[in-house]
Amino acid sequence: MSLVVRDLVVSIDGRRVVDGVSFDVPDGARVGLIGESGSGKSLTALAVLGLLPAGATASGSIRWNDVELIGLPDRALARLRGDEIGIVFQEPRTALNPIRTVGRQIAESVRIHEGLSRKDAAARAIAEAERVRLPDPAALVRRYPHQLSGGQRQRVAIAMALACRPRLLIADEPTTALDVTIQADVLELLRSLVTEDGMSLVFITHDLAVLSQIATHAVVLEDGRVVESGPLTRLLTAPASPVTRGLLRDATATLWRPGGAG
Amino acid sequence: MTRYALTRLALLLLGLFVASALIFLTLRVLPGDVAQLIAGVNSTPEQVEAIREGLGLNQPLPVQYLTWIGGVLRGDLGTSLLTGTPVVDELVQKGEVTIPLGLLSMTVALVIALPLGVLSAMRRGHRDGTALSVGAQAVAAVPVVWAGMMLVLVFAVWLGILPAQGFPRSGWDDPAAALRALLLPALTIGVVEGAMLLRFVRSATLQATGEDFVRTAAAKGLTRNQALIRHGLPTVGLSIITVLGLQVAGIIVGAVVIEQLFSLPGIGRMLVTDVGNRDLPMVQGELLVLTGFVLIVGFIVDLVHRVLDPRQREAE
């Protein structure tokens, strides 16, 4: 179960926002996509799942288990989404449907792919809520998103993404919008779930400090192009590109010790 | 929730008050003289004066206003200056035509706008989506009168399957005939209003496609269209409810003109005649009822919207 991206190009209104990006995510690997805002990281992730915004087109090659995803009809991609590839987005405030209970939203994933009945799916939703360490899961699943805190909402999003045990998880800046005090918890949750299941992970962020706690390899992007890539330890100790060096500088500005132990 | 309802109710009552005052004041600012109109050209000043006294026109304005409002609250909207029949009776009788017309028109508008609006948003960028959007723009620009004329041409003159004018004397005793008479008028208003509503539905749907939670739904395994329909549309529906109030105003206005075109004995046509005759009590009563109706619909729409949106409910 591997993801192979070759020469991915994403254009919006004629402009190339992702300009020939290539990287590999072997089975069980944890790869970071890192760069400043506007470097094209999110769009790369969205292109994998066929969730690009209106007006954006993708070309090049994205192969998942040797199946070419670019050009695949939406119906086929939908079968992969949630089932084999899951995604968690950055903004928990807007990522959840405001007029449905969180339990129903978690249950939707399993109902789509595993065909569970409403009752079974509801029970499963509670189990998934428990798995992401949400407090009092049985009561919480009956609440609406606006009744939960930001951190709780993000856990719900993770539960939705992982409910069907996908082989690859894409996390698009999952902790950036959270309170600093909660970031570490959520990050820790992600790491344990990923390693527990042996999932592959693509972790997108602009913060090397965060990445160092969860990824083993990294791909550095600038203006839609890959400027450097390799094992994270090498990038942290001997960065070759000025972009990487800049990111390192930003990361060390916050409290952080080399070696990855947060 | 109750606090919200009470505030809206207070605003509604304030609105009704302001509306009634405005209607009353405007109609009292007369360069001419109603009494003179009624008395006729060859009347003596004494006759005119007698009529003025009889109509209470010599009282100070606030007293006249309060008399009128007092009557309204008792259900008495005054009597026609020309025919002497009570305004309320006329309204009820003409309402038999206008209310079904309004309901039919609204139905037509919704049936056209909802599916086509969503479709044109889903097919954005494609030929058919653009065609729908442009088509809706064009139809929304058509004056309702002209639309009516064209439809009459096609269905009444050339095809001869629907009446070009009139409403059966027997009223609703023969429901089939009554419906046939209202069909073309309702279609006219409904199509033009529907075109306007379609553009709104399209816009709201497009906004829904851009919503993050719709994207999340697709990320779980729904196709993008499924995600839009299952998760985006309810929010679209909610925002459409707010527009319904405006739609009602549009339909009322459309009815006034269309009733004239199709010679339907409804409230709109009555209003036009009464304005022409300067029959003030009638005009006052009709305007009050129509604007009051719009305000009340707005009030109900606000409450319904509030009830349906769990976010709002929780914000208390």
Next chain:
Amino acid sequence: MTRPGWFRRLWALSTGRFGIIVVAAVGLTAVVAMFWTPFDPQHVDVDERWLPPSWPHVLGTDGSGRDILSLLMAGAKTTVWVALGAGLVATALGLVLAALGALTTRWVRESVAVLVDILIAFPVLLIAMMISSVWGGSLWVVIVSVGIGFGVNIARVTRPELRRVLHSDFVLAGRAAGLTPFQNLWRHLLPGVAPVFIVQLSWGMAVAVLAEAGLSYLGFGAPVTEPSWGLLLKDLQAYISVHPLTVVWPGLAITVTVLGLNLLGDGLREATDPTLSRRTAAARIHQPEVIA
């Protein structure tokens, strides 16, 4: 609009281009009609009644032998006159109400806001009926009613913009730099508010054209002595079964003009607002009521 080149952007949009062309065409026709029409629009010629499109009557004649093309051209004058007049009234009223609603004391602001919200519910046609029953019908009735109806709408949409700009950093900086309120207004408030305002104006004029057509049709608009597209519709209605083509012309004229103004408004909105996504749904989606 301080950004230069908005016109070029407008022209680049298909909506903007269509709108500009239509509005220019109608305006031009009106101006030309002030000096010349193929025939005197009011010239009655019993021998020339109901001619089909032919030379010299390019669009044919009506039941009184009047040349339809000339009637249409002269009608354009009325349309332009009403649209501009209503636009002016709406502008004045809208700005005054918006200013009152944003710039004065709390008590005045709140009452104005409530007043505006109530007035919004008054359909333009009903306002026109109200005024007509007192003063009789005339083009002024149309102009004033649409002016009020849309002026209130403009006020409602412009007020939040005004408040937003009022509290923006530019304006505060201007005040701090010692600009007089008037200079501040000119340099910062107006350009900030102008985009939203001008879009509303365009749509408002579309409403005015429809209102004139409807009210003239009902007899409360243009007097019989003034050529008007709405009046034409009324005159030709009775003969629709025998001479259907004649009705098409005035109706088409109205539709195209309204469409042009609407599209111009849409195009202006896109061309002048780089932060389109920030606008609320209400301001983005206009709902002009059915007038006629």
